[in-house]
Amino acid sequence: MRNIKTSKKRLFLVAIMIIGISLSLFTMNRLKNTNENNPHNGTLLFLGNADMPPIIYDENGTAKGVTVDIAKALGKKIGYQVEVVAMDWSDAQRKVANGEADALLQINPNAERDKIYDFSDELLESDFSLFVKMGNKQSRQLVDMKGKRIGVIKESFPYEMLMAYPEIELVLISGLKEAFNDIRLNKLDAVVVDRWAGEYILAEEEITDIEVIPTFLESQYSRIAVQKGDKELLDLINSGLETMREDRTMEKVLEEWRFERVFYFTFGIMRNILIRTLIIVIVIIILIASYTVNKYRKLSQKLQVDVASRTKELKEANDLLQIANAELKRRAMLDGLTEVMNRLGFDSAYGEMWKKSVRDRTSLALVMVDIDHFKCLNDTYGHLFGDEWIKRVAQTLQSFTLQPDHFVARYGGDEMIMVLSDTTAWKAAEMSERIRLEISEMAALELPEDGPTVTLSLGIAATIPSENLSPDVLIKRADEALYQAKAAGRNKTVIWK
Known part of the structure; x- marks a missing residue:
């Protein structure tokens, strides 16, 4: 009887051991499958060009730059730790293509690269x-x-x-x-x-x-590139970029780096040179005046005449300096290709126009203009053709700004914007249609019938500005109207509703 009880106890212990071993093997298998399904293991390795400051660069073994900050912020949005390494650009591309790293930062797509990588949404x-x-x-x-x-x-x-x-x-x-x-x-x-x-x-x-x-x-x-076929990672990156744009994380990162734009350094250096030159001139004048006073004390009347002459010369020099500074500021506000305002000039002039419309309680209209299929035109006829038509569109828009405070600016690439004070949306739409037809007729006369032609899509938004309304709202509405014009088949004028 005792032997039977002992045998049962042994069988029970053996059964417990078998169950324990089975559970351990099952748990290990689950962990293995989890690791296989998550090859990144919580960390993504992004590579970039080490010699592209301030976009991305290597500083004592640490990657820095605006795209590095974007990548770090992206990691937080998608739940991954992103490690960025700035290195030789050829080696970086090869590593991502071979699967030794996850993604490339700040890369521009072309036909050859499309064979090797998949590209994210727009970056910079x-x-x-x-x-x-x-x-x-x-x-x-x-x-x-x-x-x-x-x-x-x-x-x-x-x-x-x-x-x-x-x-x-x-x-x-x-x-x-x-x-x-x-x-x-x-x-x-x-x-x-x-x-x-x-x-x-x-x-x-x-x-x-x-x-x-x-x-x-x-x-x-530019874009972020991943190994060809890695759709899961690409979708993850795109969702993170979209979130960053929606919650303005992208805007905040770019704002932190905006003083690294060349305008900051150019004006800073120029300002220091002008200040130093002015100090040297003033010191020389003071020394000359002191020497003259000491040497010709008895000739006070003549000295007063000399001082007055020097003062006049200094004033004239200062006036010339102010004129030169004003000219430099004006040129900094102009687009070099079209001679209309650039983005910097637009931001300044639009802000002033908005304040004036708030004071006067008058309507303000924006017309966002985009050349349709501009890349196709460039690819077909060449970049010089593209530059020429950007200038023509700018000149045509300029010819329709009949009031002194209406103006045109190059907003970016092939995109233009018109600012029309004291103008309703319908008046702006009537003017826009005339512009669109004029460009179409001009292109029809000059371009071959069997090739791509030049047309415009125009988005219009108008409002009576108030202190409770942000100027950016009107820009966004005009941009949305432009998007609607493109979505409707291009070569159209659309008013935001």
Whole structure:
């Protein structure tokens, strides 16, 4: 009897052990499947170009820059820790293509890259420009560069873009500062790079004998790239970017970096030079005056005449300085291609116009204008054609601003905006239709019938401004109306409702 009880106890213990082992194996298998289904394991590795300040750069082994801050904020939105490494751009692209890293920051799509990567929604606007030696009148655009040596970063967007120009000798550069020095030494004729990065280096290093050509070679939005076919990660990144735009996280990050724009450095350097020059002039005048007083004490009447003359000269010099400053400020507000206001000029003039309309309780209308299928036009007829039609559209809009306080600005790329004071939405729509038809007729006369043609989409919004209404609301409404015009088939005028 005792043996039977002992056998039952042993069988019970064996059964408990088998159940315990089975549960352990089941738990281990679940953990393994979880890890296999989550290859990123809570961390995403983003790579970027180490030589693109202030967009992304390496500082003592740490990645910094506006896109680094965007990537960190993106990680918080999607529930991942994002690690960013700034490194050689060619190595970065190869690692992501081979699956050794998760994503590339600040990369511009093209046909070749589309075969290797999938791209996110828009990140930052990239304006690729020519940088040449100051005063170089022979190298102002790509058609002037036959037989010239142009510096580009290996496997960058400018590198792949310029591969289509075999008559240009491409020289691979390791860094922008060294490349600009090679221009000074006549080892290079030009450098093509993102305008923000290039102007940042010029301002940071106080390089004054290199200039940027105002007309962009190419303007498009950069993206985040992932390995081809990684749809799950791409959807995750896009959802995070959308959330950042909706809750204004993206706007806050860009606001923190806006003083790294080249205007900050250009005006800062210029201001310091002017202040130092003025101090030196004043000190020299004081020394001359003191010497004159001590030497010609008895000739007080003559001295007074001399002092009055010096004072007049100083005033004239100061007047000229103010005129020069005013001219510099005016040029900073103009778009180099179209000669209408640029975005900086628009922000200033629009703010003043809004305040005036609030005081006068008069209607204010905005017309947002976009050239339809502009990229297709560029691809078909060339970038010089695109630049010419951007100027024509700007000139046509300008010809319709009949009142002194109406104005036109280039809002970005091929997008223009008209600000019409004391104008209702219907009056603005009537004017917009005339503009649209004039451009269409002009294009019909000049362009081939079997090719793409130039048309405009226009979005209109109008309101009576008040202190309780933000000026940005009217801009947003005009932009929404423009979107509706595009969605309705383009070549249309739509009033926001």
